[in-house]
Amino acid sequence: MPRETFLNLPAAKQEAVINAALEEFAKYPYERASLTRIVNNAGIAKGSMYQYFENKRALYLYIVGIVYDLKREYLWDVFENEQDFFGTLIKYYQRSYLFAIEHPLHHQVAINFWESKDETLHNELTENKELRANDFIRLLEIARAKGQVKQDICPEAAFFVYHSVGKELIDKFSDLPAEKTDEHLQFIQNVLRILAEGLQA
Amino acid sequence: MPRETFLNLPAAKQEAVINAALEEFAKYPYERASLTRIVNNAGIAKGSMYQYFENKRALYLYIVGIVYDLKREYLWDVFENEQDFFGTLIKYYQRSYLFAIEHPLHHQVAINFWESKDETLHNELTENKELRANDFIRLLEIARAKGQVKQDICPEAAFFVYHSVGKELIDKFSDLPAEKTDEHLQFIQNVLRILAEGLQA
DNA sequence: TGTATATGTGACCGTGTAGTCATATAATAA
DNA sequence: TTATTATATGACTACACGGTCACATATACA
Numbered sequence: 001m002p003r004e005t006f007l008n009l010p011a012a013k014q015e016a017v018i019n020a021a022l023e024e025f026a027k028y029p030y031e032r033a034s035l036t037r038i039v040n041n042a043g044i045a046k047g048s049m050y051q052y053f054e055n056k057r058a059l060y061l062y063i064v065g066i067v068y069d070l071k072r073e074y075l076w077d078v079f080e081n082e083q084d085f086f087g088t089l090i091k092y093y094q095r096s097y098l099f100a101i102e103h104p105l106h107h108q109v110a111i112n113f114w115e116s117k118d119e120t121l122h123n124e125l126t127e128n129k130e131l132r133a134n135d136f137i138r139l140l141e142i143a144r145a146k147g148q149v150k151q152d153i154c155p156e157a158a159f160f161v162y163h164s165v166g167k168e169l170i171d172k173f174s175d176l177p178a179e180k181t182d183e184h185l186q187f188i189q190n191v192l193r194i195l196a197e198g199l200q201a
Numbered sequence: 202m203p204r205e206t207f208l209n210l211p212a213a214k215q216e217a218v219i220n221a222a223l224e225e226f227a228k229y230p231y232e233r234a235s236l237t238r239i240v241n242n243a244g245i246a247k248g249s250m251y252q253y254f255e256n257k258r259a260l261y262l263y264i265v266g267i268v269y270d271l272k273r274e275y276l277w278d279v280f281e282n283e284q285d286f287f288g289t290l291i292k293y294y295q296r297s298y299l300f301a302i303e304h305p306l307h308h309q310v311a312i313n314f315w316e317s318k319d320e321t322l323h324n325e326l327t328e329n330k331e332l333r334a335n336d337f338i339r340l341l342e343i344a345r346a347k348g349q350v351k352q353d354i355c356p357e358a359a360f361f362v363y364h365s366v367g368k369e370l371i372d373k374f375s376d377l378p379a380e381k382t383d384e385h386l387q388f389i390q391n392v393l394r395i396l397a398e399g400l401q402a
Numbered sequence: 403t404g405t406a407t408a409t410g411t412g413a414c415c416g417t418g419t420a421g422t423c424a425t426a427t428a429a430t431a432a
Numbered sequence: 433t434t435a436t437t438a439t440a441t442g443a444c445t446a447c448a449c450g451g452t453c454a455c456a457t458a459t460a461c462a
Contacts, residue, residue, distance in 0.1 A: 031232075031233060032232055032233075086400075086401065115316065147402055148401070148402060149400050149401065149402055150398075150399075150400060150401070150402050151402070153395065153400060154391045154395075156388070156391075157388065157391035157392045157394075157395055158395060158400060160366075160369065160373075160388075160392055161366055161392055161395050161396065163369070164365045164366045164368065164369035164370075165361075165362055165365045165366065167365070167369065168361070168364070168365035168368065168369075169365075172361075187357070187358060187361075190355045190357075190358035191358045191361055191362055193358075194354065194355075194358055194359060194362050194396075194399075195362065195395075195396075195399065195400060196399050196400055196401040197351075197399040197401055198351075198395075198396065198397050198398040198399030199287075199350050199351060199354060199359060199396060199397055200287065200349070200350065200351070200397040200398055201348055201349060201350055201351050201352070
């Protein structure tokens with residue numbers, strides 16, 4: 001998505017642009033984010049930005065791509081060699097939490113992208129949500145075959161539940177102080193335990 | 202929040218303003234909603250609006266107030282005389298669903314308000330979330346005392362789970378075709394059953 | 403050196419925004 | 433009728449936005 005000009009740039013300058021954009025898109029969702037602020041914070045002229053990217057949208061998609069690449073790299077091995085359905089889910093959300101405290105800007109950009117209702121934006125980067133949905137359904141089927149999961153469960157409802165709780169967990173990560181990491185990892189476990197075992201006595 | 206001038210207006214004109222505002226705030230979140238569009242759709246002059254409301258924010262808070270009053274009226278009796286914890290929750294979300302299909306504009310305004318991250322807005326209208334949290338905790342305590350709910354459950358985690366799933370359920374209502382009402386009421390029940398009984402075999 | 407090419411720049415454009423205000427009109431009271 | 437008060441109006445202001453473009457400045461090559 002960036003123009004060749006941008007790729008030819010010295011690394012330091014590229015990073016200045018990327019960092020300024022990350023900060024802006026972390027602070028504001030796409031529509032409210034300001035290109036003017038980005039170029040000011042990056043220390044470049046407005047016109048330069050349009051040498052690097054076709055428009056605001058191209059810059060945004062590039063940044064979101066960077067974010068998801070990093071997150072994929074961070075999570076790719078969670079679904080490898082998994083034995084236990086519920087253990088894998090705990091690992092997934094705990095790892096996501098660690099990503100959020102290690103890369104708060106990237107995390108917040110992902111949240112904002114995710115909450116944006118602009119469908120044309122999502123259509124250009126749908127792989128992620130779909131991937132996660134398919135991963136979950138696949139895991140669920142395997143776990144059901146192994147007898148780890150109730151046989152008479154409605155898969156759509158199960159996905160919906162995990163999707164909802166997972167979304168909110170990841171959302172919550174933004175507000176959490178990084179010091180109490182252990183508490184939060186425990187909280188994730190408590191939440192997922194309720195999903196596994198239910199509330200009913 | 203409206204000025205006296207607005208309250209003195211003939212009912213038809215008041216409604217025209219309210220409806221135009223409802224449509225705009227249903228279609229766009231606060232920041233992207235346009236007062237210019239509202240006054241055009243309401244068929245009044247820009248200046249008139251500023252005779253009725255101090256500013257855009259005052260209009261918005263008034264509209265959100267109307268929405269929540271209506272929703273409260275719609276739901277007030279759900280928590281009256283409840284016997285069964287899980288039955289009450291099913292009733293609550295099913296009723297919320299009916300609200301959404303009966304008042305789609307109000308519903309969407311509530312969603313948009315709810316998703317807005319502007320804390321100063323929320324601080325002016327927090328009663329709702331807090332009320333629901335307290336209601337839930339209270340219900341949970343009673344249910345636990347009655348032995349309907351596991352004794353060793355973490356209440357914060359339980360609230361978190363129901364809060365997340367409820368939020369997403371209500372969100373989902375916006376996209377649902379109204380014809381398949383029975384199916385959707387059933388889906389709500391399936392989802393809540395998972396929360397009650399868990400997924401684990 | 404001179405020439406061609408790549409990159410940098412900020413004033414400027416068109417557009418949309420929230421909000422204002424002098425003025426016009428309607429309704430009410432004396 | 434006249435004087436007074438409440439309401440209606442839309443051109444206007446100030447501002448912020450994304451995007452453009454003629455021009456300036458490097459860098460590379462001959």
